[in-house]
Amino acid sequence: MQAPTIHLKLESRPESVAMVRAMLAGASELLELGAELLADLKTAVSEACNNVVMHAYGEASGPMIVDFVAAPDAVEVTVRDCGDGIRDSAPAENHVGVGIAVINALAVRAEFLTSPAQGTEVRMVFAYNRSDIAALHRDPRETQVEPAAVVDGQVVLSVAPVPLLAAILGRLAGAVAAQAYLSVDRYSDLYLIADGIASHAAEFASSDTISVGLSAGARRLDLRVGPFPPGTASQLQSVDPPGPASLHTLLVDQVSAEVREGAETVLFTVVDPQARDAAER
Amino acid sequence: MAEPTPPDAVIPTRLEISPTSKADATVLALCGELDIASAPGLERALDEFGASIPRRLVIDLTDVTFMDSTGLRALLLARQRTEDGDHELLLRPGPRQVQRVFELSGTLERFNFQNPPAGA
Numbered sequence: 341m342q343a344p345t346i347h348l349k350l351e352s353r354p355e356s357v358a359m360v361r362a363m364l365a366g367a368s369e370l371l372e373l374g375a376e377l378l379a380d381l382k383t384a385v386s387e388a389c390n391n392v393v394m395h396a397y398g399e400a401s402g403p404m405i406v407d408f409v410a411a412p413d414a415v416e417v418t419v420r421d422c423g424d425g426i427r428d429s430a431p432a433e434n435h436v437g438v439g440i441a442v443i444n445a446l447a448v449r450a451e452f453l454t455s456p457a458q459g460t461e462v463r464m465v466f467a468y469n470r471s472d473i474a475a476l477h478r479d480p481r482e483t484q485v486e487p488a489a490v491v492d493g494q495v496v497l498s499v500a501p502v503p504l505l506a507a508i509l510g511r512l513a514g515a516v517a518a519q520a521y522l523s524v525d526r527y528s529d530l531y532l533i534a535d536g537i538a539s540h541a542a543e544f545a546s547s548d549t550i551s552v553g554l555s556a557g558a559r560r561l562d563l564r565v566g567p568f569p570p571g572t573a574s575q576l577q578s579v580d581p582p583g584p585a586s587l588h589t590l591l592v593d594q595v596s597a598e599v600r601e602g603a604e605t606v607l608f609t610v611v612d613p614q615a616r617d618a619a620e621r
Numbered sequence: 622m623a624e625p626t627p628p629d630a631v632i633p634t635r636l637e638i639s640p641t642s643k644a645d646a647t648v649l650a651l652c653g654e655l656d657i658a659s660a661p662g663l664e665r666a667l668d669e670f671g672a673s674i675p676r677r678l679v680i681d682l683t684d685v686t687f688m689d690s691t692g693l694r695a696l697l698l699a700r701q702r703t704e705d706g707d708h709e710l711l712l713r714p715g716p717r718q719v720q721r722v723f724e725l726s727g728t729l730e731r732f733n734f735q736n737p738p739a740g741a
Contacts, residue, residue, distance in 0.1 A: 354658035361654075361687065379718040383725075386689045390657045438690040438726045445725045518635070 344371060346408040346508065347498040352401045352421060355519060357389045359495060360406050362511040364417075370507035371410050377468050381417065384446040387439035388419035388462040396423030396460060414448070415468060420461045425454040491564040491605055493553025494519075500549040502542050509552060510534035513563065520556035526612045529591045530561070536591075537565055537608060540576065544568050546603060559612040564598075566605035573597030573606045635659065636685075638666050646711075647675035652684040655692030655719075663695040667702065676708055679735065682715030688722050700732060711735040 348363050350356040361382045368378040385406070392404045405420040443450050447464040454460040495516055499505050510531040517530055541550045546569045553564040573595055594609040636659035637652040649666060653659065667674075680699060682688070696712070703710040712732050714720055723729040 354656075357657055357689075358654060379721070382687060383689065383718060383722065386656065386687075390689060390691060393657055438693065441727075442690060442722065442725045 343409050343411045344504055345410075345500045346406075346504065347496075348406040348408075348512075349496040350404050350406075351494060352389075352392045352396055352404040354393055356404060356495075357386050357393065358518075359512055359515040360385060360389050362515040363406070363408070363497070363508055366508035366511045367408060367410070367504065370504060373410075373415065373468060377415070377466060380446045380466060381415065384443045384450075384464055384466075385417050385419060387442050388417075388464065390439055391462070392419060392421040392423070392460070396421035398424075413467065415466045416463065417466070418461060418463045421459040423459045425456045425458075425460055490566045490600070490603060491551045491553035493555040493562065493564055495554045496551060497554070498549055498551040502545045502548065502550045503538075505541050505550055505552070506535065506538035509538050512552075513554060513561065516554045516556050517561050520561050520612070521559055522561065522610070522612050526610060530610065533563075533591050533608065533610060537563065540572075541565060541568075544572050544575075561610045563608045563610070564605050565608065567603030568606060570597075570599050570602070570604045572604050576606065636662055638663060640666070642675070646677035646679050648679040648681055650681040650684070654687040655682075655685050655695070656687060656689045657691045660691040660695040663692070664698060667695070667699050674702055674708060677711070678703055678708065679711045679713060681713040682719055683713055685715040685719050688715065688719040690722070690726065693722055693726060693728060696732070697728065709733070 344367070346363060346367055348360065350359055364381050364385060365378060367373070368381065373381070389404060389406070393401075396402060396404070403422050405418075407416075407418040407420075409416045440452070443462065443464060446466070448467045449463075449465040451463040452460070453463070495512070497505075497508065497512060499508065513530045513534050514527065517527055522530070537552075546567050551566060553562075555562045555564075574597070576595055591610075592608045593611040594607070596607045596609075598605045598607065635653050636655055639650045639652070641648045641650065649663075651663070655663065678699065680696065685692075700710050702708070710733065712734050714734050714736070720729075723732065
């Protein structure tokens, strides 16, 4: 039986690190990791992400990949980039040293792997004891988060098992929405929309892993979710009369589907009314 | 005149910096996350004092929900500017996670912490 697993791929920008913490907060809530471990996770993982943002790609940005695995006796978080590795010419900035010291102090084990061809990887293990954590699995079949997600987006989240999504998507969507300048009303709608998407995912997902690609545009947010069996989007649109389960489809502005290799990805688009008003004027 | 509040002002990941000047001190109250995205904002707020940095500067961390080493660096810069003998920097301690960053980085002793007055 495999442990709950989360894969998050983002752009190495300063604003992205808060999204990683949003993911950790959601996972911690569902898995009942406790406030102290969550604080340690946020502190250490943020330092590893800061290093990616500041050093992996020079002045540019690139992929920042965070993998989270909750085993019964430990949480393992890996932060990776595809940069040039830690360069000899990197200035010996004090805060980098502080960041590494903080990681070493909080993780029971921390490994720093770097190579020019494969970027840098920081693997951190945090101890705790929750022997019942495997009970979260509804299905003991092989559970594997695939690195190549079926969706794309500025931020791509993959979780296994699927029910993990309920705890993480609302927080992550909120953090991504900060980039889209959504209004307060739409911002609070997002939590309802995320809840609805997560409950549909738990019901209809066609595998043990569900992926969500989030992209923030000018006052809009796109959420691509999959894989689902073909026909899921039209099923969501045709719920009549709309019940609580379809609430999120009333709040989103557009639902559409894309079928690729026998699986469907559903695109939920949230547009801010203010942005629409401005366009109509 | 205050600018209209941008729609993202309520997003919890942002850091709000509220300055208050009193007879004996200027207080910068921070609310939110002091991290790699927001620390430059604190550094800019300190820059705005220019040469007229208050004689007694209090940075209130009570409502800081998260701090990392880049936030710590901004506070160390504030300390640097106020260590000439004519100025004083005081910190009001933050929650456990914030204080832990001072402890783990070995910088706790480099700051003067002030407890908020009772009933404040």
